[in-house]
Amino acid sequence: MDTPRIAIDAMGGDRGAAIMLAGVSRALSADPSLRFLLVGDEPAIRAELDRHRSLAHACEIEHAPDRILGDDKPSQAIRRAKTSSMGLAIAAVKEGRASAAVSAGNTGALMAMAKLALRTMPGIDRPALAALLPTFGANDVVMLDLGANTECDARNLIEFALMGAAYARTAMELPTPRVALLNIGTEELKGTEELKDAAAALRAAGPLPLSFSGFIEGDRLSRGEVDVIVSDGFSGNIALKTAEGTARFVTDLLRRSFTSSLRSKLGFLLSRPALHLLKVHLDPNNHNGAIFLGLNGIVVKSHGGADAKGVANAVALAAKLAREDLVRRIARDLDVYRAATPSEAIPAQ
Amino acid sequence: MDTPRIAIDAMGGDRGAAIMLAGVSRALSADPSLRFLLVGDEPAIRAELDRHRSLAHACEIEHAPDRILGDDKPSQAIRRAKTSSMGLAIAAVKEGRASAAVSAGNTGALMAMAKLALRTMPGIDRPALAALLPTFGANDVVMLDLGANTECDARNLIEFALMGAAYARTAMELPTPRVALLNIGTEELKGTEELKDAAAALRAAGPLPLSFSGFIEGDRLSRGEVDVIVSDGFSGNIALKTAEGTARFVTDLLRRSFTSSLRSKLGFLLSRPALHLLKVHLDPNNHNGAIFLGLNGIVVKSHGGADAKGVANAVALAAKLAREDLVRRIARDLDVYRAATPSEAIPAQ
Secondary structure, rough: OOOOOOEEEEOOOOOOOHHHHHHHHHHHOOOOOOOEEEEOOOHHHHHHHHHHHHHHHEEEEEEEEEEEOOOOOOEEEEEEEOEEHHHHHHHHHOOOOOOOOOEEEOHHHHHHHHHHHHHOOOOOOOOOEEEEEEEOOOOOEEEEEEOOOOOHHHHHHHHHHHHHHHHHHHOOOOOOOEEEEEEEOOOOOOOOOOHHHHHHHHHHOOOOEEEEEEEEEEEEOOOOOOOOOEOOOHHHHHHHHHHHHHHHHHHHHHHHHHOOOOOHHHHHHHHHHHHHHHHHHOOOOHOOOOOEEOOOEEEEOOOOOOHHHHHHHHHHHHHHHHHHOHHHHHHHHHHHHHHOOOOOHHOOO | OOOOOOEEHHHOOOOOOHHHHHHHHHHHHHHHOEEEEEOHHHHHHHHHHHOOOOHHEEEEEEEEEEEOOOOHHHHHHHOOOOOOOHHHHHHHHHHOOOEEEEEEEHHHHHHHHHHHHOOOOOOOEEEEEEEEOOOOOOOOEEEEEEOOOOOHHHHHHHHHHHHHHHHHHHHHOOOOOOEEEEEOOOOOOOOHHHHHHHHHHHOOOOOOEEEEEEEEEEHHHOOOOOOOEEEEEHHHHHHHHHHHHHHHHHHHHHHHHHHOHHHHHHHHHHHHHHHHHHHHHOOOHHOEEEEOOEEOOOOOEEEOOOOOOHHHHHHHHHHHHHHHHHHHHHHHHHHHHHHHHHHHHOOOO
């Protein structure tokens, strides 16, 4: 598809239509070929379109009478698939009226709705949630799973490795992404049976469109030594949130240090242009766009608190993944893996 | 015991006897009542004692012909329990010739040797490794388990909660430590069955010498909202290492920012006294001393790369835990928990 049409859940996120449309507008400026289906409360969307007149020609509106709130349970949300902006945005992907959906709404609800509407890809046991973490390297690192699957077997981990690598090839244009499994040590004997089995199978596999780097520990996530880090959803969620929380902890300490005296305030003013680089590097808006991998369609989750730039990044990511047909890439990679793997090395289902 | 005698593995850690004795000397200056059993290569220890003459009266030397190296496997190490400085330091605790041991050696070997020699306390299923993480609060937070137990059931988690709380009461003098379980959400329905069962049992228990705060997520570890964070060894190891790695990542980015221009270098010079506070707050030497909880004896693990101040902190911690008789406190707390808990709420062994 040369001109992706992105379905936007205009009502999700902390600031709803205002920030979503500002983000869409920004994404359109960067890529004028994009087209949008704006799903949500029609009057609210029209009001925002009045502020972004250049958007009008690229957008169609689909009215949704309802919206999913941040604290709605997934079980409540799925009953509103046909009335809520989130549900209708996903339905547009399912029905082929959009090539991808972007929502800044409740992650659990989005996952449940996307899974129910789009279904898991053939050959994939469980979809996974992937996100990006900043590194010292040239690109972010892809982390998955981040909470969709609390417990995972070796087969799940191998599928996450293949899906994460396909995602890194597509989103970051890395021909052979380096993939590692998150573990509590790097020796082959470390960790759970599931991790050891998954590592053995990936080592035993023939040529794959990824480079398997073995295990990686929690203190090296941001080193830029690998491109994809695979874990069960429990550990991955703990690792990603701990990384986010610690980055905030250190930058808050830094802010307190700078404001602790007149002298340090002056030092801050002098250093500010350089510190801006630090801020840009750590700004979640620059690493925005989590994605559900393993579904028959592309659904990108934007941070609930993302600003217009963050939303534009999520939209650009969705467009790129749609153009490159991520879903087909994953299907092809699964076939390559199965063909390249001695049957005894594939862990039982 | 009013004058604790601490067995020091003088040969462990990255810099061996030089740094261990410098740390012991520092600890003795702060608390002249301490006494030491220095275990290791006698000539090496004597050479260092010559540099710290004020130590001599407080120390006895026990020669050990062997030492455990950083990459020795636990299975190799335990065979050298009677010849290595690490093994003999632990043996001194077992035999009552020392009230606690401090080693900066290989964590896996130390755990294996300590467990074999000191045995697990009656009523405790598995010992755990606890360490300290800096926070915004008035004190550090205790985290356990950090890798001793890859998989844990509800009973293990409850025991970790009780042991961690006893440790926080002893080491940080908190009368009623706030204890939380590390999880991927704070709602009662989140996480593994083991976590849900452990939380239910801790909620159902009668008055305990701790305040149970429910679940905590990875992004709030450093908030100072709780005093003890309990997890299985896999997640705990991932969380602690991710926190350490991310803190280093951000401070490295900061250093790069400051050195990126002459102007920012000048700003750094002006802010340096204030930034020193940040450095002190994050310096692992100020949070040094991991401990194995649940054994019949006190074994403190100093960071392999700790400086003299770090070693002195680990020694002071060991002395404090010995004086307050941590092992007996844990035993008492277990009795209180069992008496205060309806029998149906204690998860099966």
